[in-house]
Amino acid sequence: MISKSSYWVCLDKALSIEVERGFINTQGEQYQFSEYLCLNFGELPPIKTSNNQRQRWLKFASQYAIYPKLTLSQRRQLIVQTRQFLHNLKQDFKIPVKHPHPKQPKTSNLIDIKSILRYELNLEQHLSTVKEISFRKIGLLQKIGLDTVRDLLFYYPRDYINYARQVTISNIKEGETVTIVGRVKKCNFFTSSKNKKLSILELVLQDHTGEIRLNRFFSGNRFTNKGWQEKQKKNYIRSTIIAVSGLVKQNRYGLTLDNPEMEILDNFNTSIESLNIARILPVYSLTEGIDNSFFRKIIIINLKSAQTILDPLPISLKSKYDLMDLKDALINIHFPKSLDFLERARRRLIFDDFFYLQLGFLKRRQERKRLQNINSFTPNKYLTHQFNKVLPFQLTKSQKRVINEIIKDLESLQSMNRLLQGDVGSGKTIVAIFAILTVVESGYQVALMAPTEVLAEQHYKKIILYFNQLCLSAELLTGSTKKSKRHEIYRQLITGELPLLVGTHALIQEQIKFKKLGLVVIDEQHKFGVEQRNKLLNKGKYPHVLSMTATPIPRTLALTLHGDLDISQIDELPPERKAIETKVLIGSQKQRAYDLIKKEVSQGRQAYIVFPMIEESEKLDIKAAIEEHKKLSEEIFPIFNIGLLHGRINPLEKNKVLNDFRENRYQIMVSTTVIEVGVDIPNATVMLIENAERFGLSQLHQLRGRVGRSSFKSYCFLITSSKTPNILQKLGVLEQSQDGFFISEMDLKLRGPGTILGTRQSGLPDFALASLTDNKEILELSKLIAERIILSDVKLNSFPLLKGELEYRSIRL
Numbered sequence: 001m002i003s004k005s006s007y008w009v010c011l012d013k014a015l016s017i018e019v020e021r022g023f024i025n026t027q028g029e030q031y032q033f034s035e036y037l038c039l040n041f042g043e044l045p046p047i048k049t050s051n052n053q054r055q056r057w058l059k060f061a062s063q064y065a066i067y068p069k070l071t072l073s074q075r076r077q078l079i080v081q082t083r084q085f086l087h088n089l090k091q092d093f094k095i096p097v098k099h100p101h102p103k104q105p106k107t108s109n110l111i112d113i114k115s116i117l118r119y120e121l122n123l124e125q126h127l128s129t130v131k132e133i134s135f136r137k138i139g140l141l142q143k144i145g146l147d148t149v150r151d152l153l154f155y156y157p158r159d160y161i162n163y164a165r166q167v168t169i170s171n172i173k174e175g176e177t178v179t180i181v182g183r184v185k186k187c188n189f190f191t192s193s194k195n196k197k198l199s200i201l202e203l204v205l206q207d208h209t210g211e212i213r214l215n216r217f218f219s220g221n222r223f224t225n226k227g228w229q230e231k232q233k234k235n236y237i238r239s240t241i242i243a244v245s246g247l248v249k250q251n252r253y254g255l256t257l258d259n260p261e262m263e264i265l266d267n268f269n270t271s272i273e274s275l276n277i278a279r280i281l282p283v284y285s286l287t288e289g290i291d292n293s294f295f296r297k298i299i300i301i302n303l304k305s306a307q308t309i310l311d312p313l314p315i316s317l318k319s320k321y322d323l324m325d326l327k328d329a330l331i332n333i334h335f336p337k338s339l340d341f342l343e344r345a346r347r348r349l350i351f352d353d354f355f356y357l358q359l360g361f362l363k364r365r366q367e368r369k370r371l372q373n374i375n376s377f378t379p380n381k382y383l384t385h386q387f388n389k390v391l392p393f394q395l396t397k398s399q400k401r402v403i404n405e406i407i408k409d410l411e412s413l414q415s416m417n418r419l420l421q422g423d424v425g426s427g428k429t430i431v432a433i434f435a436i437l438t439v440v441e442s443g444y445q446v447a448l449m450a451p452t453e454v455l456a457e458q459h460y461k462k463i464i465l466y467f468n469q470l471c472l473s474a475e476l477l478t479g480s481t482k483k484s485k486r487h488e489i490y491r492q493l494i495t496g497e498l499p500l501l502v503g504t505h506a507l508i509q510e511q512i513k514f515k516k517l518g519l520v521v522i523d524e525q526h527k528f529g530v531e532q533r534n535k536l537l538n539k540g541k542y543p544h545v546l547s548m549t550a551t552p553i554p555r556t557l558a559l560t561l562h563g564d565l566d567i568s569q570i571d572e573l574p575p576e577r578k579a580i581e582t583k584v585l586i587g588s589q590k591q592r593a594y595d596l597i598k599k600e601v602s603q604g605r606q607a608y609i610v611f612p613m614i615e616e617s618e619k620l621d622i623k624a625a626i627e628e629h630k631k632l633s634e635e636i637f638p639i640f641n642i643g644l645l646h647g648r649i650n651p652l653e654k655n656k657v658l659n660d661f662r663e664n665r666y667q668i669m670v671s672t673t674v675i676e677v678g679v680d681i682p683n684a685t686v687m688l689i690e691n692a693e694r695f696g697l698s699q700l701h702q703l704r705g706r707v708g709r710s711s712f713k714s715y716c717f718l719i720t721s722s723k724t725p726n727i728l729q730k731l732g733v734l735e736q737s738q739d740g741f742f743i744s745e746m747d748l749k750l751r752g753p754g755t756i757l758g759t760r761q762s763g764l765p766d767f768a769l770a771s772l773t774d775n776k777e778i779l780e781l782s783k784l785i786a787e788r789i790i791l792s793d794v795k796l797n798s799f800p801l802l803k804g805e806l807e808y809r810s811i812r813l
């Protein structure tokens with residue numbers, strides 16, 4: 001008696017597997033997928049069916065007979081129909097859909113499902129099914145994150161040893177890795193008299209150009225056995241031909257190979273079997289208990305499964321852009337045929353790193369655009385026109401361009417999701433105001449969120465000046481807003497009276513409800529988490545989003561980090577900004593900086609003195625700032641008033657200190673890095689940064705941006721006690737450049753991507769091979785190809801393999 005439910009489960013399983021594999025007509029142990037289905041539909045099911053159902057059933061048999069000839073999308077269609085049919089049938093006959101008991105007896109007219117599952121070559125197969133890998137090793141492999149055959153094959157070498165070069169003995173040079181083939185002239189095997197555990201096989205090898213003495217070392221008692229040693233020696237009797245690979249070293253007998261790999265050959269033409277000789281050898285980062293030679297062995301065994309990998313990338317694209325086939329790339333990344341093949345394999349796999357990321361970004365972006373066509377604005381431009389009139393300066397060309405990009409988005413039918421990048425002082429706030437006015441005059445409300453109270457207040461003050469002139473209202477909401485005020489704000493938001501609310505993350509509180517939120521502006525967006533952003537966005541129905549950042553990031557980083565955003569860039573500063581004269585000083589030269597501060601302050605200007613603060617040593621850093629503040633006030637600048645700001649000062653007090661500085665009641669401000677983000681006090685002209693080597697370049701550039709905000713000439717001193725050439729060279733970049741993009745590019749090179757943003761949650765994907773500084777060209781290519789594919793077919797329905805791979809990768813992320 002067959003179990004009815006197992007019958008259906010087997011069919012379903014076979015269909016699912018075929019779908020998962022991307023319609024490749026999967027090879028099972030006995031049958032191919034199409035044969036299995038054909039056989040099954042050739043015989044009527046074990047239930048009483050109607051005439052129609054029987055006919056349809058048998059028709060599937062003939063359809064699956066020609067399955068191998070169908071195109072991928074035809075195959076897909078057939079499987080969809082099959083599933084639909086089976087689903088209806090099961091419903092009609094109330095067939096329970098559950099898995100059969102594992103010990104179900106095997107039946108004769110059914111093919112055991114295991115034959116479908118047990119692919120000879122299956123990427124998703126768990127490593128425990130590979131017989132060469134013991135149970136203990138499975139645990140160790142798991143430690144380095146390897147569970148399946150796929151994991152293993154995509155675990156790339158960290159380095160290579162090039163033994164591919166075969167040389168004659170007279171041509172070897174110290175420091176090279178080489179392979180030599182020669183005859184044994186002499187062989188000796190003995191245990192060291194100094195170290196009783198060390199046994200040494202000593203060989204003299206010769207070829208027609210000379211001879212060389214080689215040693216192989218065996219450590220451990222089991223190698224000291226005389227009988228065993230004699231037996232080994234027999235392998236190397238005079239005239240035996242052997243191949244050896246190793247690193248050439250100099251010892252007291254001359255040049256030698258250091259503990260070389262060796263293989264005995266039948267004759268000079270025999271091909272070398274060993275994985276370790278005469279080729280480019282992969283070297284992996286492993287864990288104790290798993291060595292490279294074992295790992296190479298299991299890679300070789302499993303590379304066989306690479307043969308069945310179907311490359312999701314269309315052939316036409318591969319040949320057009322010279323991208324190696326995926327399976328060849330996998331084979332050659334582990335065991336390169338030559339250095340050239342290795343390079344091509346790397347190029348392809350780096351491409352994949354970038355490509356699926358871009359494909360995912362673009363797919364999401366296109367889908368979102370299709371979905372979110374809610375707010376289209378038709379402003380009459382009266383407000384922006386008026387604003388232009390009251391502006392005390394001309395907009396820069398960049399500002400105009402960017403404003404147009406944004407307004408075009410707002411007038412389109414799709415939700416804007418745009419990142420506005422611009423160096424410190426490039427005038428992003430003004431640009432944001434244009435966006436805000438466009439939305440406001442279309443009858444919608446705007447929320448502007450900044451990461452700190454200081455910044456929120458500063459934005460508010462700037463904006464309210466203009467808003468007053470335009471007869472518009474705006475409010476500020478932060479943690480320190482009074483209760484009565486807060487309630488009044490809630491009310492005005494709900495009624496829609498209030499067009500603009502500026503604030504900190506206080507804006508995401510639950511009580512805040514807008515009547516019609518049309519735009520969300522987020523300043524210093526990388527200081528917010530995804531969740532905080534989303535909470536604010538959810539207060540409206542697909543509001544437009546304008547994110548701003550003053551940390552210009554290199555294009556490669558922007559593409560990998562913000563690939564799902566449109567990016568606008570302000571790439572010039574307002575005219576009349578003078579370059580900030582920047583100087584790196586070692587500790588003993590600090591007096592020069594103090595002299596300049598004295599001079600500037602006596603001319604009415606102001607100065608910042610900044611101490612680094614890092615979370616790990618916050619207490620100590622604050623203490624240092626407090627002590628230094630005391631010393632500066634009492635000894636160095638006794639005639640000036642000096643303010644103090646650090647992270648432990650509460651927000652109200654902080655605001656007061658900053659305001660006093662703004663009003664020039666303090667001439668000098670001593671501060672930890674709380675000053676970094678966006679503070680705008682134009683009268684300040686000197687920035688002195690202590691222990692500058694503790695900051696990243698982009699961060700220093702941000703700090704420096706607190707001065708040079710007026711037509712007065714400004715100065716920046718970077719003080720360091722370090723004499724390390726690397727550090728001095730790094731700081732030197734700031735002496736030479738004021739260009740935030742160039743500086744962040746250098747930062748990326750010198751310190752890697754994680755540090756540029758100065759935040760821990762950088763959200764950067766973990767690339768196996770790709771580098772944002774070295775592989776720009778491949779990144780651009782991947783973007784180009786991804787765009788082409790998404791524009792032609794956003795759902796990827798005609799690229800089932802690509803779609804599958806993309807889904808697979810996004811689950812892994």
Ligand code: ADP
Nearest residue numbers: 393394395396423424425426427428429430574
């Ligand atoms: P950031 O991009 O750092 O946020 P802000 O928007 O704070 O820059 O602008 C810095 C200063 O430059 C502000 O005082 C602002 O009023 C001024 N500003 C902005 N645009 C221009 C311009 N086109 N010409 C002159 N000054 C400008």
Ligand code: MG
Nearest residue numbers: 428429550678
């Ligand atoms: Mg700003």
